[in-house]
Amino acid sequence: MKPVFVISSNIVSPLASTANENFDLLKKGISGIQLHHTAIAPEPFYASLFSEDAGFTAPDSSPDAYTKFEQLLIASMQDALSLSGVDVTSSRTALVISSTKGNISLIESQPITESVKKRVALHSSAKAIAGYFGFQSHPVVVSHACISGLVALITGMRLLQSGRYDHAVIAGADIITRFVLSGFRSFHAVSDMPCRPFDANRNGITLGEAAATIILSVEKPGGKESIRLAGGAASNDANHISGPSRTGEELHQAIEAAVREAGIDKNTIDFISAHGTATVYNDEMESKAINLSGLQQVPVNSLKGYYGHTLGAAGLIETVACVHSLKENIILPTPGFEVRGTTQPLAVSSALQEGVYSNCLKTASGFGGCNAAIVLRKAV
Template sequence: MTEPETARPGPRPWRAPLRIAAITAVSAAGVGLAATRQALRERRGGLVPCDLPDMPAGIWIGRVAAVESVRLPAALRAFDCRNNRLAELGLATDGFDAAVARARARHGAGRIAVVLGTSTAGIAETEAAWRRRDAEGRLPADFDFAHTHDLHALSRYVRARLGLAGPALTLSTACTSGARAFLEARSLIEAGVADAAVVGGVDTLCRMTLHGFDALELLSRRPSRPCSADRDGISIGEAAGFALLERMESGEEAALRLLGAGASSDGHHMSAPHPEGLGAVLAMRAALGAAGLEPGAIDYVNLHGTGTRANDAMEDRAMSALFGGRVPCSSTKGWTGHTLGAAGALEAAVAAICIGDGLVPGCLGVAAVDPAFRSDVAVANRRLPVRRVLSNSFGFGGSNAALVIGGHDA
């Protein structure tokens, strides 16, 4: 790792953290925080053999079965697609929509932004429409691209569903999208454009994603085992994660806070991570710098940890460069699968659970950690004081992001 890359001055610490006034997550591990917490405690993963039609054979996925019965409000039926149904399931969980309604009453609908990440949005609707082309190759008349597949359909749906009127944008930076939403929302709040923001990410299973990762030979034919000596690939999952961010006044206390966030882009390769993790280190340093923290102040790192040979090895090198082997770390994708553009938001909710419970969830299904790893990878659950969590997200194209989330005593 070259000195010029790691010695760059970091960002100035944020003037104040942001209050995480509400947070929720829906994934294969469970619908809502309580179910997710129970799955983590009981070490009960949500990955299952893929039973979706026309998918690669023998793979495992993290499917949210409850989304099949979700119905959108009648006035918003034009937005109906799997991605927006999963978003709706998340909004209606853990009292999240009610928390936003209270914030709307305090701040006004026009002062709450919506910043969300996704990688494919409702592309499954386009896939289905393509299969229904007529003899001349025309798409069916009932196909509504703008309300379903269009990336911005997600943020437009969430803004309408929550009765908000502030700025809304969708980020699509591959697997960092859900984490980058937190960073971009903070910029809007800091600039005075908004007083609060609904942030997060939503991604759903579709043919393009599963066949695309299969074509790259990245999918495991067993449940994904991040950090394992015998790891052999990813299990793709779907998820919705949301958080409500608000300004904190001087001297104010909050049970959960966004202490810092950072991002980088190393542009090393279209799909492969930089082998030494240069961009990953820069993103983690930026997040720590924004939080005004040294690496030793972190109690647990939630790894991006996809379960591929290259990604996990890169992240271990980056972790070792910054933390040595002093901070426990693990990946929770053995519970949920890799949820792509939703991963950063989902794992922010996991961080909240870890802080509330004093829990380091050990990687699932790992009999032995890769012997080349130098990080302190947990393979069994540990009960420890967890005040601050660093959560990593890395994506195709060299996109890297990290969040620092803290509890009331951080």
């Protein structure tokens, strides 16, 4: 099968609106997480949220033509497309949209009419966004809990490998609403402090909102170095609707399958970008999976301390950061981490590391016991 390359990317977050700007701030250790007092909760909470006056109105449209969720996707896609030269009007260009909640905020702010029911459906947003840009291909929607971003990337890779498409635009976003925040709080999963992945004092997630886009192609880009999406796989724990595997075996299976497809030796993996939500059970499960894969000595980080957990955008945002890390030969630290709090050993990155890095493993897990892993490689 033809190799698949990352040819452009974007992150729109409370930190910045381009991938380069975001990564520059991450290298400086700057986080978007702050204490917020908003109408979506009766008491203050930590999160990474856009300011209320942040404007994302799509050009050539009325302010209310697209929801905040859709405007975020459009803004992210516009920047990535401007860097890629990809023709979205070609039938050889695919569109994949990733989100866990989409326009769910509409049911909080409006009467639930037939019109609102249609607008809340994720395929409605995908169709509107495809129409805005002029895509000729039918958009694909991936909504698979917190592995949505990675599954969307794997889906895009498979579409290109099938030979049907030459390019795939993968975009994901989620916004934090009363519904989302209260849902995680009902599980007692939200931290009362900025999240602390893999730390002994971790006590839950910090939520965040953002959008990200990655454009994949079978055509190798020019320039100094290019990055391949070389392998990917998904698995399921079949354990519990909200509690992850107690053994890590199933994430381990996804890691093994992704590495196998990438055609590399596990000993050549230079760093791992983990899901690292800072919940007690997720971080413990990931530590077990990494040990089962024999990767406990490989530097591992979590970026949740910069962005919070951005749900359907998380896998994409963190993959963009991985691409930049490989290109700049940098491993980012894990904000909030001080003392290891997992029963299995991990080489958690606690400071910026520089070296020569060629291969990266990215993992994710989510409700329903879902897991995913991808491998990124420098192209030779």
